Amino acid sequence: MCTKHYCHIVPPYILEALAKRGNSSCKKALNDSQRFLERRRTVLNNLMVREFEDGNGDRFIYDSQNKNEQRVALVRQEGDDPTQDETANKAYETSGFVRDYFKDTFGLDSIDGNGLDVISNIHYGQAYNNAFWDGDEMTYGDGDGEEFTNFASAIDVVAHELAHGVTQFLSNLEYQSQPGALNEHFSDVFGTIIKQKYLKQNISEADWLIGDSIVTEAFPGVALRSMKAPGTANEFDSQPDNMADYYTGMSDNQGVHINSGIPNKAFYLSCLEIGIDDCGLIWFETLKALFRTADFNDMLDTILRVAQELTIAGKVSDSSVDAITHSFAEVGLTQVMV
Amino acid sequence: MKYEILIEGGFTAIPREYEGAIEMQKETKRMLFNLFEKKLPPENQNLRDTLQYHLKLIDGNEEYNACFDETNLPLPIRQFIATVSKKK
Numbered sequence: 001m002c003t004k005h006y007c008h009i010v011p012p013y014i015l016e017a018l019a020k021r022g023n024s025s026c027k028k029a030l031n032d033s034q035r036f037l038e039r040r041r042t043v044l045n046n047l048m049v050r051e052f053e054d055g056n057g058d059r060f061i062y063d064s065q066n067k068n069e070q071r072v073a074l075v076r077q078e079g080d081d082p083t084q085d086e087t088a089n090k091a092y093e094t095s096g097f098v099r100d101y102f103k104d105t106f107g108l109d110s111i112d113g114n115g116l117d118v119i120s121n122i123h124y125g126q127a128y129n130n131a132f133w134d135g136d137e138m139t140y141g142d143g144d145g146e147e148f149t150n151f152a153s154a155i156d157v158v159a160h161e162l163a164h165g166v167t168q169f170l171s172n173l174e175y176q177s178q179p180g181a182l183n184e185h186f187s188d189v190f191g192t193i194i195k196q197k198y199l200k201q202n203i204s205e206a207d208w209l210i211g212d213s214i215v216t217e218a219f220p221g222v223a224l225r226s227m228k229a230p231g232t233a234n235e236f237d238s239q240p241d242n243m244a245d246y247y248t249g250m251s252d253n254q255g256v257h258i259n260s261g262i263p264n265k266a267f268y269l270s271c272l273e274i275g276i277d278d279c280g281l282i283w284f285e286t287l288k289a290l291f292r293t294a295d296f297n298d299m300l301d302t303i304l305r306v307a308q309e310l311t312i313a314g315k316v317s318d319s320s321v322d323a324i325t326h327s328f329a330e331v332g333l334t335q336v337m338v
Numbered sequence: 339m340k341y342e343i344l345i346e347g348g349f350t351a352i353p354r355e356y357e358g359a360i361e362m363q364k365e366t367k368r369m370l371f372n373l374f375e376k377k378l379p380p381e382n383q384n385l386r387d388t389l390q391y392h393l394k395l396i397d398g399n400e401e402y403n404a405c406f407d408e409t410n411l412p413l414p415i416r417q418f419i420a421t422v423s424k425k426k
């Protein structure tokens with residue numbers, strides 16, 4: 001048994017081995033040790049540190065006024081009436097929808113489980129084609145109007161970015177190689193689920209696309225990614241849908257947005273068999289059980305253990321373990337027996 | 339001065355590359371080179387979906403390389419990238 005105090009003096013490689021066997025206190029110690037190290041490094045460099053404070057999960061929308069700066073002008077906060085700026089209103093509404101989904105479905109109190117305020121920066125930069133999470137808040141560009149538009153207005157983009165925050169606090173998956181691809185995968189998973197809830201679609205009506213509403217007519221494709229058919233969303237889409245085509249290059253932090261196509265396809269196939277709500281619960285509990293350096297094999301081991309536990313508890317379909325086993329096998333991932 | 343710029347990562351994950359030559363005043367070039375050599379603040383390990391900016395500037399026999407992220411990209415270099423990306 002690994003007690004909390006014991007874990008703090010155990011070397012990280014042992015914590016990792018114990019976390020892989022499902023020891024949650026060792027997993028927490030492993031993830032926290034990295035977080036403390038990062039914060040300590042920041043403090044030592046005399047940089048301003050934004051402390052995470054317990055809050056009410058309130059929404060704050062800041063207008064960057066086309067500068068490359070955050071928190072420039074507060075334009076709407078929790079409970080305020082709508083503003084003249086439709087982007088601000090949309091960011092307010094969608095970030096609230098995402099926050100409420102995690103609260104109502106899984107009992108997660110905001111991004112960190114401790115009521116962290118939900119802060120969005122809109123109109124960031126000039127013609128800026130991106131949206132990102134920076135460790136404690138979200139930032140959205142307006143797009144260049146030629147290929148991309150208004151990132152803050154898309155429910156799947158907002159859910160994807162906010163889910164990066166949830167991942168940071170639940171499993172802190174590091175952002176490179178397979179743990180990074182899993183980090184991206186979980187953001188696409190909750191981006192997709194929440195988009196379907198927001199649009200009141202069932203899985204047969206859904207398009208399973210990510211970023212379809214932020215691309216223009218001139219963009220050479222229909223979206224940025226497809227959960228249903230990775231690699232087909234646009235001319236540049238190089239996502240594989242099977243381990244046989246796994247990307248081994250160094251670009252994009254060793255392919256975090258590329259290899260995420262493999263578990264994305266497994267998620268889609270699992271949803272077809274047991275439905276998106278059971279999958280949502282299984283994936284969320286798996287995210288809680290994963291740890292910073294988890295790879296695809298760890299993901300499969302963990303998700304099957306979690307699915308088994310949820311099945312025994314009567315919370316998901318009896319066929320969950322079989323469905324997930326088949327879906328991951330379809331994308332070339334089977335359990336490695338030691 | 340010749341330049342090679344690769345912008346990768348980001349939510350869209352579509353890389354952008356810019357390559358070419360640009361005339362610049364000596365003082366402006368020096369200012370950019372100094373920024374390339376300046377020590378960067380420590381990396382924020384919690385950035386997700388941010389862009390990464392890889393730059394190479396070649397001025398005669400001198401070559402300068404640097405990589406920045408969204409939080410440490412100096413404004414003059416951001417403006418330089420904006421200028422050359424419009425040339426395309």
Ligand SMILES: [Zn+2]
Pocket residue numbers: 160164184187349386387
């Ligand atoms: Zn992402």
